Amino acid sequence: xxxxxxxxxxxxxxxxxxxxxxxxxxxxxxxxxxxxxxxxxxxxxxxxxxxxxxxxxxxxxxxxxxxxxxxxxxx
Numbered sequence: 001x002x003x004x005x006x007x008x009x010x011x012x013x014x015x016x017x018x019x020x021x022x023x024x025x026x027x028x029x030x031x032x033x034x035x036x037x038x039x040x041x042x043x044x045x046x047x048x049x050x051x052x053x054x055x056x057x058x059x060x061x062x063x064x065x066x067x068x069x070x071x072x073x074x075x
Contacts, residue, residue: 003054003057003058005020006020006054007058011054014048014051017048017050017051017054018048018051021044021047021048021050022044024047025039025043025044025047
């Protein structure tokens with residue numbers, strides 16, 4: 001998953017992350033870049049688990065980061 005896209009969309013919970021994963025999969029299906037045979041529970045679970053990496057890399061938000069861009073989504 002694209003961390004930048006997640007931040008831009010204000011993803012801040014596992015549920016929001018999972019919804020974004022589902023949207024990305026659906027868009028690849030709609031564009032014909034993937035087919036239903038490629039989308040399975042293993043793929044979805046791997047994407048859902050990437051939430052842990054996203055949160056670890058996002059780290060805690062500091063007052064300095066907030067003041068730099070107060071309009072930025074908070075993770």
